[in-house]
Amino acid sequence: MASSRGWWAGLRARAGLGDPGPRAAARQAAALLAFSGLAALLGLLAGSPRPGPLIAIAGTDLGLAALIWMLPWSRWPPLAPVTATPFALAVLGFSTWAFGGVAAGTGPLYVLFFAWLGLHFPRWVIWALSPFAVVSYVLPLLLTNQPPDVVGSVVGLIPVAVGVALMINARVGALRAALEQLSGVERWRRGLTSAVAHDVRSPLSTIQLVLEMIRDGDLPPEKRDSFIESALRQSARLGRLASGLLDLDRVESRGTLRLELTPICLRKACQDAVGFLNVGPVAIEVPPELTVTADPQRLEQIVVNLVGNAAKYGVAPVEITAGPATGGMIWLAVRDHGAGVAPADQDRLFARYGTSGDLPGSVGLGLWLVRELARAHGGDTCYEDADPGARFTVTLPSAA
Template sequence: MKKTSLVYKLIITFTLILAATSILVAGTLSIWFKSYYFNQKKEEFNSQSTIIENAAITYLTLDSSSNLSTLKNVMDFVSKSVNADILIADQIGYTYAVSSVSHEDYKFSNLNIPEKEMNILKQGKSIVYNNIKGNDGNEYVYMTPIFKGASFSGIIVMIAPLSSINSSLIKANEVIWLTAFVAIIIGAIIVYFYAKKRLIEPIDKIKTAARRIARGEVNEEISVTSNDEIGELADSFNVMAESLKTVDENRKAFISNVSHELRSPITSIKGFISGILDGVIPRDKEGYYLKIVYDETERLSRLINDLLDISTMETGKLKLNLQEIDISNMIRQCLAKFEGIIKENGFNVDVTLEMAHQYVYADNDRLIQVITNLIDNALKYGYENGNIKINTKSKGDKVYISIYNDGPTLTKEQTVKIWDRFYKADISRTNKVSTGLGLPIVRLILSEHGEDIWVENCKDQGVVFTFTLKKV
């Protein structure tokens, strides 16, 4: 695991937090336990001392020689039960009875209890005084006064070696600290596995998928189903992968369409020219076939121009030269170019312009391209001898220009697809002047202007294309 890895950082952070809390809890527990343990000891000594006190009073008041052995027996018994040595001293601290040999040297000597401690005992209170005979630290010494009636007449001293007390404390501490340590280790392990399952594995999946996509394998999808941020990341990733897939498919389709569109005119040009060169085409027919060749080269150059237009616009290199244009005038001029076709096919063209001169902001050449394309489509896909209606209407700061033609209505799918490059809805009429690039170009030009175009079916038959322009 790298030091920069997320799991590593997580485990370290979590372990540090857990360790800090565990140490705090264990420390508090151990301090608490120590004071609890000493309190217990004190209470135990306290309750046992009353038994000795009674025996000591009897010894002091009655015949001492016969009662010393009774006192000794009681002291031995209590000493064993509380696991401490017991000394009995008189009111000035002079020892006259000792329970075990280990403190035999204290017998018949003064314990030299300082004035301050002595005063506390005289008040009838028990004390813990570890410094008896200058024996600091090694023994736990508990002293309780003996009262005969109201008079202070002696001291019971209970001495437990600190080592025996400490060994119990050490044991308890060992348990406390071991538990804390185990908690830290188990916590770290849980975090490791949780982080691995919930963070590392899904992130790895996303990483691998991203690398595959970078290598061109666009069919990647990741299956991370958690509903947290990682799950959201995986979802966004899948959306991105999906759109890359679409882009890739579009790219492939585009290349295949372009190649196809280029191949057919080139094939026929090649065929007719070789026919002429070989003499297969008779001399008197040469003019006729050269005309076809000329038309095909026209079609090729138009296709290439369209492609260049699309490329310019899609790469954002199209510079619009916005100026004030009389749209009414432009519509009339564009229609004039089609006069021949209109007459030939018997179209009935109805132009209803809201104003004789309506000024809009647009790029002159590009707007001609838009109108020409739309009129060209209307004539191409409208019924022969049918109606063509062109009208303008202003609303707010916009002018709406509609071009209607009689003809079959478009299906819902077609109304979406006609804006795609190379899409030709009317397959039966794919004649030579159809590239499927007209509408995409029209839409790109208008969106460069910040304007919109849409198509609607009319009630029984016919379609109408409407686009907007900004009024001056």
């Protein structure tokens, strides 16, 4: 059984039937047409009284199937295989007409056709092609003078086919969303492992160096305090990293994140946060009189994440500005002078596994955490093009 499953999976992979995209959609359409052509050939072998139409139907189906199979669909847009649907509907209509208006054989093929649409294309494609399917089904019945009850069978068949397509489309959409989520989680896991290893290595190296110098007696007395202070800063950095990782779970679970709100001088908070970063010069243009009501540690996380992103993915200089906003709020903006964020990626900026997760050394959580922490304070975060560069603006409640 396992070997047969492996053989079938290998066959599907080589045929390109299981991969997403226009190539798989087109080849599945070709398979449906080939199935219809083979059914016509079986009817011919069974001694049908109308061999001529059967031969025409089989030849048309198999010819279209071969043509659709060989075309380079992978080079074309995802909706390109929809262009094959008029030919498929025309063949179904011709089949119904050729057999004197007997639609019993083509009805299941209409359902299969709509199931294929639901599997590969958006809902609007299903609705857009429904009228064409009605015409291809009803017109042969009218041309062969079928009674009204036979023509009226379209009221049952096409809605059922559309309903099947919509159910399949909804299920496929849910599965694709789940797969995208799993892909994001895996990307996040790899990025988190890399980022944590990178962020932990440097502080540990500093602490280990200081401890070894103290142990070996190689630490000059005049530099003792500065070296120990450096080790303490690095150990505090490790503590903030661990706290930040815990915050991810606390923020997501909602309600377990506790804020210790206090009035904070925004300028000094920005200066202290930038001091923990090993980046180039950062221009802090924040009026000294601005104070916010915030949790000191969470505010530091916000500034560190925004300035770190600007320094890593943008172009110097990095600027921090702030000012009063409406509703008793204060805005804080971090700007770089790089290329900014592409319009296609802006909608995913603050997603949990967003655009930044595709960049080296990032786990795609920094901007998500910034927004969640800002909202926990009663504010928010937004992005805008700085022309040139990117500007991320956070709003926080004013202490005034």
